Amino acid sequence: MKRYQIIGYPRLVRLNPNIPWKTRGNGALCLQVGKREKTKTQKIGEIDARDIYSSSVFIEELDVFEQRTLGKIVKETVDAQARIDDENTNPGYVLLLRKPEKKLYWKAVRSIVPLDEVHALLRDHEAVFEGYKNSRGLIGATAAIAWEPLDKTFELITYRHRKRWGSKRNVDARSVQMMDSQCPSTFDNYDEVNHHNRIVPNSPCPILYGIRGDDIDDLIHASTLVKSEPIESWLLFETNQGTDDHLQRKPVRSVQPFESVITEGAVHDNPFTIRGGHVLFTLRDQTGSIPCAAYEPTKEFRNRIRGLREGDLIDVFGGVREHPLTINVEKICIKQLTSVQRKVENPVCPHCGKHMKSKGTNQGYKCIRCGTKSNEPMIQDQQRTLLSGFYEVPVCARRHLSKPLKRIMKQSPAMTINLPDSKNKIILRNSA
16 A cells, blocks of 8 residues: 655645635645655654654655545545534535645635636646535635645644543643743633633534644643643644734725725724624725624723724724624724813803803803803813724634734734733733
8 A cells, every 4th residue: 555645734724704604613624645755854743642744845746546546535534524414514625636826715715716616626627526515615625725825823733532522621721821821922822801711612523622823842832731631632733823814905995795804994983882782883984984893702802992982093904794794893903093182171261260151052151250251161182091003802702814913013023012911901012
């Protein structure tokens, strides 16, 4: 039997998070496979205490016969493991000898890719493939192969022993908090304010936990700090998580449903809260206006949105809801805060030196001694509760693709970042 080698790291590629018929997480796995090298170059995981290695390069490409041979192995695996009985599961697998153009990935992560378009591409590339049920899984599988990273992160995923599948996970939250503080290149581990252990999935899947980060050595070290039930296996994935690949900058008039956008504009009206605790405001630019929403699951982030005022110039980052057309806010960047004034006291009569009396709503003021009139009360600038710079939703509400502010700060030190501490106060971070 021929032996094959994984080339590079396995890939976990997330796609458009706004597609209404998406699977949970809307992601796909991708492996590049070639002929086995004699030397093992990098460890990428363990399965049943057996080390798993990959090569940085392959020594020989596979041919059509080997593609079909591997296709049989993949089909057997999918047929045995896929949860076809789940109404939301529509898997698909694809084997390609040459990569599709990267534009397919960008379309799949930012908009909608028709299934017919993918079928045509696969036939043109002489792919080995199969789609199950409605076959939409083929879209994600093909897009994952087409991904060529401009930015990337890694995730170390651990898996449970089969006998524990479906039962409550045992992952010690305190150890995750400690790991989060000791491994600075990791992100989205634990939400201190909302006491949410983010590395543990909510679904009854075989995954025990996943740690995301920028440094592979740090991830491996981080996994040794987490106290949990026994691990059956673990694997390192190269991912597009935490990259903001889903976002595209657009003016208001160009915003379309199911996209994720960065839109600059002025706050058109002061934010207000509706039933359920959702906070809404309108963003306006020269091309039009659009509602923006910070929903209840974004927790304390809503207080930042409530602090906005009419005239503030901001960038809004978020996914676009179809009905009604609304930007669901993931983070904001405040570029310019407007001056907010408040009445301090009634005006003082210049002749008598006494405070004037109000003549009634919007009717001005009058000195009761000498009759001097005035329309201007004494006012002063009100101190704002917000600062210029970035604000983001908490870890418990963050999407897989959303770039955390700690990554933005690392990549662009001159950026002004506003991070809440454990008491929900804002700490200004600026490394410039």
